[in-house]
Amino acid sequence: GAGVSQSPSNKVTEKGKDVELRCDPISGHTALYWYRQSLGQGLEFLIYFQGNSAPDKSGLPSDRFSAERTGGSVSTLTIQRTQQEDSAVYLCASSFDSYYGYTFGSGTRLTVV
Amino acid sequence: RKEVEQDPGPFNVPEGATVAFNCTYSNSASQSFFWYRQDCRKEPKLLMSVYSSGNEDGRFTAQLNRASQYISLLIRDSKLSDSATYLCVVNILFSGGYNKLIFGAGTRLAVHP
Numbered sequence: 645g646a647g648v649s650q651s652p653s654n655k656v657t658e659k660g661k662d663v664e665l666r667c668d669p670i671s672g673h674t675a676l677y678w679y680r681q682s683l684g685q686g687l688e689f690l691i692y693f694q695g696n697s698a699p700d701k702s703g704l705p706s707d708r709f710s711a712e713r714t715g716g717s718v719s720t721l722t723i724q725r726t727q728q729e730d731s732a733v734y735l736c737a738s739s740f741d742s743y744y745g746y747t748f749g750s751g752t753r754l755t756v757v
Numbered sequence: 758r759k760e761v762e763q764d765p766g767p768f769n770v771p772e773g774a775t776v777a778f779n780c781t782y783s784n785s786a787s788q789s790f791f792w793y794r795q796d797c798r799k800e801p802k803l804l805m806s807v808y809s810s811g812n813e814d815g816r817f818t819a820q821l822n823r824a825s826q827y828i829s830l831l832i833r834d835s836k837l838s839d840s841a842t843y844l845c846v847v848n849i850l851f852s853g854g855y856n857k858l859i860f861g862a863g864t865r866l867a868v869h870p
Binding site: 737 | 788789791793799800801806844848851857858859860862863
């Protein structure tokens with residue numbers, strides 16, 4: 645597509661439920677990143693994919709968080725047993741060459757109640 | 758010490774003013790540099806890349822000083838529409854051969870009539 649697409653745009657879930665967030669990068673972009681941003685805070689790196697592999701998972705905050713990427717394209721970020729502190733905007737970005745910067749999707753706003 | 762540091766502001770300036778934002782980074786393996794703009798409740802969008810020679814795009818001028826590990830953004834003739842958070846971003850090459858964008862926490866700009 646023309647841009648990075650994320651779904652859903654908004655998600656409200658009950659504490660303890662699992663959620664799955666989806667990112668569809670720009671066609672041809674091999675690098676894909678997940679960040680999250682809590683209200684009024686800066687961007688926090690979560691995970692990076694190059695193709696289908698994830699050389700850097702260092703930002704995942706706990707083992708409740710996992711991500712995968714298939715076919716070098718779509719990525720899903722899964723949060724198990726959601727907690728209220730997981731509430732944030734989850735942003736996906738992609739790039740064909742990181743040297744030139746990334747393009748962000750519009751994010752998924754997750755609210756855990 | 759944070760890898761990328763910015764003055765959080767806010768900078769409150771009148772229309773037509775010139776305003777400058779500064780940013781310092783700590784990792785000498787930084788390869789490329791950017792300024793992103795983020796509007797309230799929106800995703801970050803690439804404003805401009807920053808090159809060693811300095812670069813200009815209309816009212817915006819960005820400069821990089823690698824020796825001092827310092828980046829700047831100058832906005833001339835501020836418009837109301839320039840009100841946003843400006844994110845200093847550094848692309849770092851890691852030993853595993855992958856890149857990662859590190860974001861500053863952002864500088865808030867408010868332009869008033």
